[in-house]
Amino acid sequence: MSWTLRYAPHIGYRPPFEPMFGALVGSHDPVAHVAFAAEHGFAGVLYAAARARPPEEQARVGQAIAQHGLQAGCLLYTTFDQLKNTSWATDSEDARRWIAAELAQATAAARRVGARQLAVLGGAYAQQPIGPQREAFVQNLRRAADSVARDGFVLCLETLNSQTVPGMLLHHLPDALAVLRAVDHPAVRLIFDTAHVQAMDGDVLTHLDVAWDHIEIVQLADCPGRLEPGTGQVDFAGVLNVLAQRGYPGLVELEHGWAQPGAESERRGLEYLRDLDVAASQSPLKGNAS
Secondary structure, three states: OOOOOEEEEEOOOOOOOOOOOHHHHOOOOHHHHHHHHHHOOOOEEEOOOHHHOOHHHHHHHHHHHHHOOOEEOOEEOOOHHHOOOOHHHOOOHHHHHHHHHHHHHHHHHHHHHOOOEEEEOOEOOOOOOHHHHHHHHHHHHHHHHHHHHOOOOEEEEEOOOOOOOOOEOOOOHHHHHHHHHHHOOOOEEEEEEHHHHHHHHOOHHHHHHHHHHHEEEEEEOOOOOOOOOOOOOOOHHHHHHHHHHOOOOOEEEEOOOOOOOOHHHHHHHHHHHHHHHHHHHHOOOOHHHO
16 A cells, blocks of 8 residues: 555554554554554654653564654654643753753654654743743754754654643744744754644645745644544645645654544544545645645
8 A cells, every 4th residue: 555645643642642543453552553554554653652651662663663664753852741841931051951851861762763853842931921931942942953963853843722732832833933943953843733733823725835844744633623634624635735746755644533433433534544645646736835
């Protein structure tokens, strides 16, 4: 089975960290899900929560990914309970030490898994102006990027839906792009998540075009609900058409749940994605990303 774009299903990306195709695989063993991804012609696997998993599991999954010739998707740089940590928004030596320690653990996990992209999310102080916090974020990113780039890693910023994940440094895509331009470092790039962009800024195709030069990873989820394509507002046919016609080389990470969990939904989801992918390969480029 071949695909036009390089899709990567997740094997657990948020609590309770259930893998995307749990019913079809019949197991939560991440190695079984790597094998499933390979059998279905996917290009990679999104093991986003690897940083919090035991090193033995990280190594086992990394070995399976390599054996199947797949690519590891991005890893969250810290554990899920630290998503709102405000160190990135803080100009202090203590904050920089915390960031360095987290990144050291993240890069060690990434090496075991075979990943090179680290998702960076930062919390904001609620009662303080956001401007100085983003200035600190820029400075901290520059320092961190210099460090991780030496070992071939990329820091990836992501905007988040303020209704579901409030209190973060980046909720709107224009703010993320402003930070990226201020950092101006090749090892700091963007995760374009369709659900978060749709929820916060709307008009995903226009924002895809505006952000194009900064995009490292594309993540697919519908809005509202972070469910499978076709359940909400996102124009996935348009998104995949742009990616295919522009020759997007990166992973398209499938980071969503199911409206109705179970094997039948998972089968339908695979079939629908296949139809979208085939249509994208055959359609002329349209819309705002021309």
